[in-house]
Amino acid sequence: MPLHRFANPGRFMRLADRLLPWTGGLAVLAIGIGLVLGLFVAPPDYQQGESVRIMYVHVPAAWMALFVYTCIAVASAVSLIWRHPLADLAAKASSPVGAAFTFLALVTGSLWGKPMWGTWWVWDARLTSVLVLFFLYLGHMALMTAFEDPARGRKAAAVLALVGFVNVPIIKFSVDWWNTLHQPSSVLRLDGPSIHPDMLWPLLAMAVGFKLYYVLLLLIRIKSELIEARLRALGRAAMTSAPAPAPVAQ
Amino acid sequence: MMKRKHRRLVAVLVGLTALAGATALVLTAFQDNIMLFYSPSDLAEGPPQNARSFRLGGLVEEGSVRQMNGGPTVEFRITDLAESVPVTYTGILPDLFREGQGVVAEGVLNDAGVFEAREVLAKHDETYMPPEVAEALKAAGQWQGDEAEETAQ
Secondary structure: OOOHHHHHHHHHHHHHHHHHHHHHHHHHHHHHHHHHHHHHHHOOOOOOOHHHHHHHHHHHHHHHHHHHHHHHHHHHHHHHHHHOHHHHHHHHHHHHHHHHHHHHHHOOOOOOOOOOOOOOOOOOOHHHHHHHHHHHHHHHHHHHOOOOOOOEEEEEHHHHHHHHHHHHHHHHHHHHOOOOOOOOOOOOOOOOOOHHHHEEEEEEHHHHHHHHHHHHHHOOOHHHHHHHHHHHHHHHHHHHOOOOOOOOOO | OOHHHHHHHHHHHHHHHHHHHHHHHHHHOOOHHHOOEHHHHHHHOOOOOOOOEEEEEEOOOOOOEEOOOOOOEEEEEEEEEOEEEEEEEOOOOOOOOOOOOOEEEEEEEEEOOOEEEEEEEEEOOEEEHHHHHHHHHHHHHOOHHHHHHHHHH
């Protein structure tokens, strides 16, 4: 076990312990504000009525689906090129979180689609590409643990993450490149948001809350991976230094 | 050591560029298949080949919606502000179906040039505002056909 693996992770652990309570508190605060504003304070929409409130969960979840995947792709590139030990752990810790956000976006979108569009699902470019993103997350999670040698699994998953990254711009621009049932972007537009400020603020609060929640989960999951690695190393050290234990009767 | 990192960086960049290029070519080749619906103008150039059933999308023409003698059958025209196609549909329309609103209908074009829809979906636009604001905009004459600019592009 090369020593540099623990040099940086040790610093990471101290930093994580300091950041954890702040990230957690701020995430709860932002999501709380976003939910109260979105569900109770924000006005109904002039066409969708109260159903518009699904947007306050759907849109931030969909943003997270893209954001987390982008983080995984960057971490995978860092891991493949610079072999940074924390990058692999960050990618491994991220994919279940990203998969959960993608699933949330798909389900809330479907719940909104039925009353508004008249259908739960349609195979348009936006919906299909997000479904592909969900499968990429699942594939990433599966590949991580598919090999006897964890290092090979991490490498294969990193390659998959980088290859799958082509899907991210496709999702983002699908509504502009092709005609789709899904509406184009309301917030990130060249001519400014086409969404009323009373509805934009709860949306942004939720988006910030979801991002902080992701950071919180990332810190916790990387920490537990590091502790696990240390335990394994300690176990191996104990095994080689101590005489071979006698077989234990079960 | 430096050299190996450098080589890996170049390999990743070249790989990603090649992949992006290949994807762009594939998507361009399948352009027509990725489109969810045809516009009335596409239809005017000639109905889609080897597809009996297809989707037609556009705006519900203002003043074109007629209920057939109180029954569940509705007649309207789908327009993209250049061409328009008559549509008939029997069934329940989605909540957002109204004149001037975007719709996507799936069905067949009959010999009389009428599109017989089996399913009508409402297309929502990207504008979100409270009802009072919409009223105020209409009252002030600032109302823009929110759907019109989108389909006209």
